[in-house]
Amino acid sequence: MSAPGLNNDSKKNKRTFWKRNTEKVPGSIKPVYGAKHPPTEAVIQASLANTDQSKNRNKRPDSFADFDHSTSDAWDDAEDDLMLMGTRKLSIEETIESNNDELHNIANENSTNFQGAKSKNIDVPMSSSHHKAFQPPSSPVPSPNVGSMGGPGVGIRQTAVIEAPKPVTAIRIPNIPVPDRELSKLHKFGQILSGPITDLDELRKLSWSGIPKPVRPSAWKILLGYLPTNIDRRTLTLERKRSEYFSFIDQYFDTRHETIHRDTYRQIHIDIPRTNPLMPLFHQPKVHQIFERILYIWSIRHPASGYVQGMNDLVTPFFVVFLSEYVDDSGENLDIYDVNKLSDDILKCIEADSFWCMTKLLDGIQDNYTFAQPGIQLKVNALRELVQRIDGPLHSHLEKHNVEYLQFSFRWMNNLIMREIPLKCTIRLWDTYMSEGDGFANFHLYVCASLLVHWSDKIRRNRDFHSILLFLQNLPTKDWDNEQIGVLVAEAYRWKFMFADAPNHLNLIKK
Amino acid sequence: MAKQYDIIIRLLMVGDSGVGKTCMLCRFADDDISSTHVSTIGIDFKIKTLTIDGKKIRIQIWDTAGQERYETITKQYYRRAQGIVLVYDMKNEESFKNIQKWMKYISDFAPEDVELILVANKSDAYNSERKVSKEHGEMFAKEHRIPFYETSAYMDMNINEAFIMLARIVMKRHKKEIDKQMEHIRLFCREDSDAHIIEKQGKDNNGCCVLM
Secondary structure (H helix, E strand, O other): OOOOOOOHHHHHHHHHHHHHOOOOOOOOOOOOOOOOOOOHHHHHHHHHHHHOHHHHHOOOOOOHHHHHHHOHHHHOOOOOOOHHHOOOOOOHHHHHHHHHHHHHHHHHHHHHHHHHHHHHHOOOOOHHHHHHHOOOOOOOOOOOOOOOOOOHHHHHOOOOOOOOOOOOOHHHOOOOOHHHHHHHHHHHHHHHHHOOEOOHHHHHHHHHOOOOHHHHHHHHHHHOOOOOOEHHHHHHHHHHHHHHHHHHHHHHHHHHHOHHHHHHHHHHHHHHHHOOOOOHHHOOHHHHHHHHHHHHHHHHHOOOOOOOOOHHHHHHHHHHHHHHOOOOOOOOOHHHOOHHHOOHHHHHHHHHHHHHHHHHHHHHOHHHOOOOOHHHHHHHHHHHHHHHHHOHHHHHHHHHOOOOHHHHHHHHHHOOOOOOOOHHHHHHHHHHHHHOOOHHHHHHHHHHHHHHHHOHHHHHHOOOHHHHHHHHHOOOOOOOOHHHHHHHHHHHHHHHHHHOOOOOOOHHHHO | OOOOOOEEEEEEEEEOOOOOHHHHHHHHHHOOOOOOOOOOOOEEEEEEEEEEOOEEEEEEEEEEOOOHHHHHHHHHHOOOOOEEEEEEEOOOHHHHHOHHHHHHHHHHHOOOOOEEEEEEEOOOOOHHHOOOOHHHHHHHHHHOOOOEEEOEOOOOEOHHHHHHHHHHHHHHHOHHHHHHHHHHHHHHOOOOOOOHHHHOOOHHHOOOOEOO
């Protein structure tokens, strides 16, 4: 990694460097958040915010936030789960003013180039849905409103209760100038995605801190390598891949009752009704059938692992995100969306896209699911090593009470912590995973460490095996939002940055 | 922290995927099955504290995922089980046949003195749905000299009875250690003392007065 280390010297230099450049210099170096351009300072701020947000708001006048404030042009490149955490202050007036400008710009832009690009790259009738996608979000917090009932794991989370979706709007408007940043970010995504060739590095940098909902379907497809970066090839690729998927179904789906495939099919068949049971979206006959086909076809095309319980969960973020492409959800709650409102052609597109993107995801973590699940065993060991280094007291506490990492983190690895956080948080987390080179395999480990260390105090307050393990199996995350995920990935980035290249560290993973 | 229990016993649940292991456990430990329709990944854990014959027993139950792929992980938990609940679904003949397979794993990986019970779950099924007769289940259990129960986690039938029966036979099997343990508690721990006083006994046993 080319980024500087986090030892005291380089940190100091970096600070000095920032200070020397407190005035806006046109054409000066533009720091950007992203996998390869670590938001070092911001990450540190974020971790501070994590431990004490209120302290952060009153921080020293020469802090990063002020630098940031004075160079807002440079930092516009990135958004900002990190910034949402209170490292940046903007007055309401500023917000409104810049909002108006943005609205104006976006309206102009959209009516021309992006709208055209979009209609070019999707080959199903979309009339209103895409049109809506590039109108300025009417909700001031355009974060996805899916999954507010919680992830698949909530079924066994003690604190979980079925609740009406939280009102995600109104309350926060006055304090957090989200529309400004979201609009500006949306605008940048629009430019990147609609250019003749999408710059993958740029897209990753921009996506790392969260992708705005309207562009997420396209961004995910490109980040995963399902769609080509060349805009002219997208329509053809989509057509080809979608018809390829449906030819698999014609070819293989009837084999599900054959003796050798019966067990696989039965397992899928009994797991689908148990997928995210609290979200009615996933419990409609048509959706069950879609999931069955996706999982069955994937399984028989990947005999080394076949279907493993938990893969059903992994389809849900794709399904929801690709569904959002066709649903005007300003008036719709996707949690309870009735898919019968969509045409079969559209459902087919969602199904095929979900299949291919899930395939891409699983390609990177297949050793999690092959015989004896070696990928998971390695990662659980690596997690132990990592936590031992970053939070010795926590590690000792777990050891003292005979809590083994396998007992709680097996599921974290197998289901990519989907059972531990609400679905909307998983979706946000995947923005970052897709922006990291091998996020689902490697970066996930650091996120797990970050998740564990996040609860360090609480875990250490539990003083016997039972209460520690019960706590770890039922993490109180049901009210988590993008904000917490922003903190989590920022912390994870810090650990990765500090340890990934350390010679004696994480040998297990590199083996 | 007041003393919450005198003795811990460790149980394990095994059986094919979808036979209702987790539902049984949630019914027993939380008296609730409404929120449990998710598949178990790898291994899960619950506890229940009961008073049996005047002794406070903490029952520690490991719930395993039934899918074959998880066997590498779940087999690691047999070694320390004192009692195992073998579960099949009376609506699914295959799950009954597979009890043989689970018995084999038990003889390969569990301690010799492990106690077992056989449970046919989903007794709320209509007669037309039933694929394994009560007689078949009973016969199998008799052959292996283990108690047999037909249960319904859904209707809350026989669940407590089955778990308590297993707890009792585990306690009977370990009577000597329990008596010694109770004597130790009587002599050294005041009524309101900390459980951790007796936790010191050994690192190998989850830090409690576990029956070895």
